[in-house]
Amino acid sequence: MSEIPDAPAGRLRHGMAALRQACRQIVGIPDYERYLAHMAEHHPGEPVLPREEYFARAIDRKYGSSGPRCC
């Protein structure tokens, strides 16, 4: 997560982005921006998957063989 900007408009945008990210994670939607941030932080310089490819893989992994959901 980037630093919090000073200007009110910037802060609002930052808050909206954080809220959107939280919603995505709660529902279990793959988060491409978070993946990019992860790659930039932990594997700088390595090639990253394009958005389409990332989504295709993340969804296949999540539902491919993951454990059962609840009653």
Added chain:
Amino acid sequence: MNKLFSMLLWPAVAVVGAFAFAALALGRGESVNAVWLVTAALCTYFIAYRFYSKYIAERVLKLDDTRETPAVRHNDGMDYVPTNKWVLYGHHFAAIAGAGPLVGPVLAAQMGFLPGTLWILAGVVVAGAVQDFIVLFASVRRDGKSLGEMIKMELGPVPGALALVGVLAIMIIILAVLSLVVVKALTASPWGLFTIAATIPIALLMGIYMRIFRPGRVGEASAIGVVLLLASIIFGRTVAGDPTLGPAFTLTGPQLAWALILYGGIAASLPVWLMLAPRDYLSTFLKIGTVVALAVGIYVVAPKLAMPATTRFIDGSGPVFSGTLFPFLFITIACGAVSGFHSLISSGTTPKMIEKESHMRFIGFGGMLAESFVAIMALTAACVLDPGIYFAMNAPTAAIGSTAANAAQVISSWGFTITPDMINQTAKDIGENTILSRAGGAPTLAVGMAQILAQAVGGKSMEAFWYHFAILFEALFILTAVDAGTRVGRFMIQDMLGHVYRPLGNTELLPANVFGTVLCVGAWGYFLYQGVVDPLGGINTLWQLFGVGNQMLAGIALLLCTSMLVKMKRERYVWVTLVPTAWLLITTLTAGIQKVFHSDPRIGFLALAHKFSDAAAQGTLLAPAKSIEEMQRVAFNNYLDAVVCSVFVLLVVAMCVFAVKICLQALKAAQPTAHEIPALVAPKAVMA
């Protein structure tokens, strides 16, 4: 300052809670406000969380934030992701809360609101939340391993294999019973069926949108999906009234069962991005939104509980399900009090996302409290209904007949006064032709929710909309569960078949996949169809079978937790898991044995099977069977149910023997013998 606040706050919560319980317990003779029930529940949760979960976290488990969690150790930005505590709480809650906490409490409402409430609250604090929390802890300390793998690690390979068989059997039964809930809700309901059917093209459209038109734009696709869903509810009324479309969407139970079986087979074979993923997103949005709306609705409307605290049906003669309060209340309400299925979630994706060990208290224990709250609200919604309406909706046709006049007469004779006009008016208010014998929980809850939400928003004229909204909300995540569950079941079947004949275990091979899918759908489809044509209404058989299985799984998970505590040399705290384990074993084994051997054919599978096979041998027909072949089929199905139930009972007994053996060995050992992965100290903690 903080300390002073805490010293004032907790006694205040305790006083409010005690006051709410007093209002519930002492309000004899006059109806109690539902707000008291919800408040009593909330106070119980807060106190249990503040004190008991803290005790478990600090003394029993000794959570240690300096240990690296799997999410930190294996952070790959995909599966293993350290996740914000609050976000993960939401995610975990959405994964554990399904139809279970909505259906069980509604069925149990036949005994009055008090037995169900007390079991939900006591069960969640002593058993359910403890199980979820400690299984999560066990998995995090073992690199996010699944329940089956952990049982193999701690109890041995044979118990591990037995547990897998048990999990598969429960999966099959759960898929059958959830499908049965949908069939019961949609039989002869063109409006309902249209809106549910519409979710299929809507999900496909969303899937294609997210994959091809605007890859990865889930938010846009979901917004479109929600708008189309609401439109389909509104348009459904027109379809139901249409002279050609209306009858086309009016299906019988067996027709719907076949439709669902076909749907399950096809849906589980499609690529996940096309239908499963988009529908899962939609249903999660709806699930969280509706639960919040219902909680707000109850506080805003403050409805009175029309159901008495206890009814005469605690003696076991109830029309919704048969059997006495002990043990059957404790297997009818599984999710919401304690659910074995959660042990699979707590050892699934959640442990791979825990950022710090201390977060497990909030997510594991606290997450289960939220599910319990959903169960309390479902119970409230059912008890807000007029008891006469409740029994009209939940008693089988065999008991109350198929006309409003007959039903009103029978139900009034039970002591719940109701007129045929009231039954017909309720059906008219919700835009349905009939409300009789719609067992299964979903329709009852939908009527209760519609009455509460319509009082908050829209008034009487909106009741039909809210009813179909509630049906849609439940059916949507049940269908998602059917789809996802069939896939998981297929993987498990293929995994087992692979040991017999290797190519069958190859999940890349199309014929092997098709074979696995057909086996899985065939298995749950068989139980579903049997439930639909069951003379006692199906729910009476299948929900109880599910309850026995689910509580058995909870028993197994708690046996694992108990063994783990002993192996960690924390035996002085072992009562924390031993008490709920003992209670679950007592109730599940009693219920399981009664379901198999009870002499009353309304309860015992064998007694009912004998009744039908004996009558068939003498050539007499018993309703609702219409031929000797049908009689023999009812007998066969009940023998089969007896076998499944016996398997559950034997499994839990075997698991108990293994656990006792392991515990005795561990007690003798001088050192801890649990197979935790060695503590890696988080680098940040070293630096600090």
